[in-house]
Amino acid sequence: MALEKRSLTQVDNGVWAASTTISTDLQRVGVITEIEMTNEITPSATLTGATISPDSGFRPVQNMRIVGALKTYFNLPADPGGQGGTLWHYMNKADGFGLGHLDGAVAAPARAYTPVTHTFHCGARPRDQWGRRNQFDLSAFIPAQMDGQLRAEWVTTPNTVLDDVVTLNSAVMRFTLHYVVGTHAEIQEEMARQGVMLPASKGEGVITGMVPEWQSTVRVPTATAADYTHEFDGPIGGFLARIGFLAQDATATRPLRAGDELTGIRLKLAGQELITIFGDQLNNQLEYGSFVEADDAAADFQAFVPRGIYLLNLRDRGHQPWNHDYGFDLRNYGAQSFKIGLTLTTNAAGDDILVAYERYVPITIPVAPLG
Secondary structure (H helix, E strand, C coil), rough: CCEEEEEHHHHHHHHCCCCCCEEEEECCCCCEEEEEEEEEEEEEECCCCCEECCCCCCCCCCCEEEEECCEEECCCCCCCCCCCCHHHHHHHHHHHCCCCCCCCCCCCCCCCCCCEEEEEEECCCCEECCCCEEECCCCCEECCCCCCCCCEEECCCCEEECCCCCEEEEEEEEEEEEEEEHHHHHHHHHHCCCCCCCCCCCCCCCCCCCCCCCCCECCCCCCCEEEEEEEEECCCCEEEEEEEEEEECCCCCCCCEEECCCCEEEEECEEEEEEEEEEEHHCCCCCCCCCCCCCCCEEEEEEEECEEEEEEEEECCCCCCCHHHEECCCCCCCCEEEEEEEEECCCCCCCEEEEEEEEEEEECCCCCCCC
């Protein structure tokens, strides 16, 4: 058979319920290169008023996990405020996936729901060399047909507040899979055609591909921290391409992103300081925000970046060609050798820092037959 590239919106979907893990089986076909998840949010009334709550369209996703029998491929940081979906949205925007949602109107000529799309791009190249969407990027993939099970686990928040008067009535999560079907040889030939540079082995055996293995954590500081002294261990093993941070204030009905908490980030590897960067420099590199601050209805600065989000790109930090795609090579490092230090200017009870790690790990087992 010849290699084929396919896209499929599957019939099985996830139906929202508060404070629930909603599990949806994903079709195990070929190797999956991208999953688009569109959440059809039905509010109790239109969301066109000036009282819309910050990040209201993103917070129904407290967490999303893509879980197989072999490993967990994707995992957001989960907190009760539901800001994992917000961090995911802005990582999507940085990758060029667009705004990801319509306006909040739920009356004609609009639909009776507002669709919000989040994208899990499995590989390291969401755009090709010409800047086009790269949905069949084989720089990394989920070996779906090899895996004994594959499911999306949508974790929802107990908070149903969308604005001062509107709540979330219902939502349906639909899944579109982009995948490649072919023999092992055909997959390898397509990877070569795309210019995929796999890393050299460090004792794993013959590396035949890369798979995503995102990890996450939620930090709950108990005090302020000067000069990067709020320190914790980062993940080791595999490759680390990007870290996303979101700083959040504690509020009962409105979980608010905070711009006055996390003000500096430092990375150290084996005792060597690699990156020290001021938080505002990362925050200001974001594209403009939507569903942004509580006071964004005022005609203040018009378009502006969302406060409290910091995306640290770690690609191209090494001297090997594969560092361009996969970032820091953290194989063969021991426990506690990778340290992340934060400067925390303010702190109050209930504040937290969400952290998402975009990681890739080699696979050394054949990926065929996949047809």
